[in-house]
Amino acid sequence: MTDTGLRGKVVLVTGANHGIGAATARAFAAEEAAVFIHYLRIPPDAASGDPSAPGEALYATQRAKSAADVVQEIRERGGRAEAWEADLADPAATPDLFDRAEAAFGPVDVLVNNAAHWEADSFLSPEVEPRNRFVELWTARSPQITAGSHDRHFAVNSRAVALLMAEYARRHVERGASWGRIINVSTDGAPGFAGEVSYGASKHALESYSRAAAAELGRYGITVNVVSPGPIQTGYITPELERQLLPDIPLGRLGQPEDVADVIVFLASEQARWLTGQVLHVGGGHRML
Secondary structure (H helix, E strand, C coil): CCCCCCCCCEEEECCCCCHHHHHHHHHHHHCCCEEEEEECCCCCCCCCCCCCCCCHHHHHHHHCCCCHHHHHHHHHCCCEEEEEECCCCCCCHHHHHHHHHHHHHCCCCEEEECCCCCCCEECCCCCCCCCCHHHHHHHCCCCECCHHHHHHHHHHHHHHHHHHHHHHHHHHHHCCCCCEEEEEECCCCCCCCCCEHHHHHHHHHHHHHHHHHHHHHHHHCEEEEEEEECCECCCCCCHHHHHHHHHHCCCCCCECHHHHHHHHHHHHCHHHCCCCCCEEEECCCCCCC
16 A cells, blocks of 8 residues: 555645535545645525536535535544635735644645636627637637636635745745645646636646746745646536537546545655646646647
8 A cells, every 4th residue: 555644744725615625635634634624605696507417506506515514524534624714815814724724733734725716708708709619618608808807816816826835835944844745726728718718827827836836945845736637527517518528538538526636645645755846637638738
């Protein structure tokens, strides 16, 4: 059996009330790490459809959940978990989040930046008909980009990640630690995401921050890496969209949150000790680079 070296480590996972974040919290708990879960409930809008079937309504229901179920599941399996709700668009939430994690379990060893803001936006107005298949998948439901849609994405997906990494680094250096891991969650649409232009661009900025952090923090024993998921079924992919996506996925299926969580755990493990500044695409071959 492989020993990941994560037993007893303290892991902070943002955006972990559902989907990839929740799967990541469970995966670290299975390695006997203590997990502090950040989350933010997003009130459901007027999403239509059956909330028990994949689609907008189910995804909205998932995003509106607290982290109580994840915490309870981890504890029932003998693990240690606590949770706290905060809006990472507020810079003041960053030191508070670390303070609460440290009060619960001690200094944070592993930081997983998974929380993200998402809303569709496009350079085209909704009235303009898309002219190619890839764009058509997304822009038909995307309003035109505004200052607000831009700023909401960058506040959480870029600025909050940078502030969280800086706070992690400050505390790590002040206590004289020599081992640390940061894993940031991007998207394989980061180089350019038609129909989700601000989401993709904000994640591209996250990747740049991650490479810079890897260069600056390596001397302190901290590795910084990025996972770049492809299409992951977190509740939003309808059967129709799945049929459109599958031809572009060589492994022939949608990803599950656990597929990404396992790679995140690997990047935090001793097996990845000589790996830093990298973007690992986790998408069954979707958008291979």
